Amino acid sequence: MSSHAIRLDGVEKSFGAVRALAGVDLTVAAGECLGLVGHNGAGKSTLMHVLSGNLTPSAGTLSIGGAPYSGSWTAAAAQAEGVRCVFQELSLCPNLTVAENVRIVHRSLKGLGWKNRARALIRQKLDEIFPNHGISPDDEIADLAIGQRQMAEIARAFTVTDGALRLVILDEPTSSLDAVTAQQLLAYVKTETARGTSIILISHLLGEILSTADRIVVMKDGKTVADRKAADFTRNSLVAAMGSEAREHRRGEARKASEEVMVRAQPRSGGTASLEARKGEIIGLTGLAGHGQTRMLLQIYERRQAEVTGKLAFIAGDRQSDGVFNLWSIGRNITTRSLSALRKGGFIDLAAEERLAEEWKVRMAIRTPDVDNNILTLSGGNQQKALFARALASDAAIILMDDPMRGVDIGTKQEVYAMIRAEAEKGRTFIWYTTEIEELTHCDRAYVFRNGAIVASLGSDELTEEKVLQASFAEHAA
């Protein structure tokens, strides 16, 4: 780690009244993995957009390889200097194949046979990072599940043709990956930094930051508030530096289930085991990603081969394609599931709608000066909070959650877990697909999925990573 790969000094950026970056200094050494953490809206993604040339700051300087950069720092300049970024909101073109998306970042892939070279390049990188990925270079992006899209985009960021790779920014790279693929990526990060590439790893999963990063920088309200070697942090000191309170992660008390069955569903694609959720239960869906969990939620939502007693709400994890209404305000995004309840005569009671949005802005601590702002002005984690608010504010008795904590910070997660628990106590039923095995400790029971079928049903005292992985890989249904 002899020289700086890249360095920012005094970077400032405001969006209207919001001061997203208030004078940030950041240095990344060659061959270093820098962990970047901070609450939702702390300014991490904005800083990364500056670093990758997608946003021009109002003040600040950039040095690269130890020398100040004199030209204008654009996305093309960053690309030419070997800076790549995998953003939270994935950016592959959905109507192109994986190989064609590789061509977009490698202009040197041209002339006769470019497609074969693109195919080989991405296949080799996918194999290296994610063995058994199951992705073909000829798959169209729109046909891939969100976890596979994330894998393809990560692998693309590490492909090299003519220019050397200097820095790769990974913004929440494991948010859609299951425990096995997430571990594959974290191991690869170590391999790649050993080759001399620098990596910035942004994550709300503090365990992976502590185990993978060499150094950790903490951001809070547009500033860096701590910068130390990873070994000098503990989980608790890291949470405290972020401005949250470290709480003991305790398994929920075993509760007596009601007799009333709210949902009974049979996976359409295999097996004989079926899912059952009773009133007031929190039911987890787990197993390796893409094994039929989301399909099960959709099946229940669409009431296909599923007996459902009660109104439903759905919290999407893939917020880009299934969650937010891009052209609407934050407030309207929250209230849209409650419009029938807000009706007064033939019209929507606009004052009541405003009150509902404000109430949930406060309850979910959504960071915005005004709920009338467009939803896309929120940071990724805050958009996800708005989707939670939409479902929880509604009159739904059954809430389906499709890996809903993607990008949500640790402080908010703790609040939301408590909220889910309290709502379940009041009789709401939750069916919760999660790629974070630790989250299963909040469930009363969980079903493990494999190849579209339910292969195990685990009680709350059996919900450990070991048991879940054992069932996920077992050859025979339990």
Ligand SMILES: Nc1ncnc2c1ncn2[C@@H]1O[C@H](COP(=O)(O)OP(=O)(O)OP(=O)(O)O)[C@@H](O)[C@H]1O
């Ligand atoms: N295009 C925009 N217009 C208005 N405000 C914005 C815009 N982009 C970001 N912001 C605001 O800037 C602040 C910093 O957002 P940023 O996305 O950098 O946070 P973050 O630390 O990456 O959060 P998260 O962990 O949720 O991804 C937030 O208050 C956000 O609402």
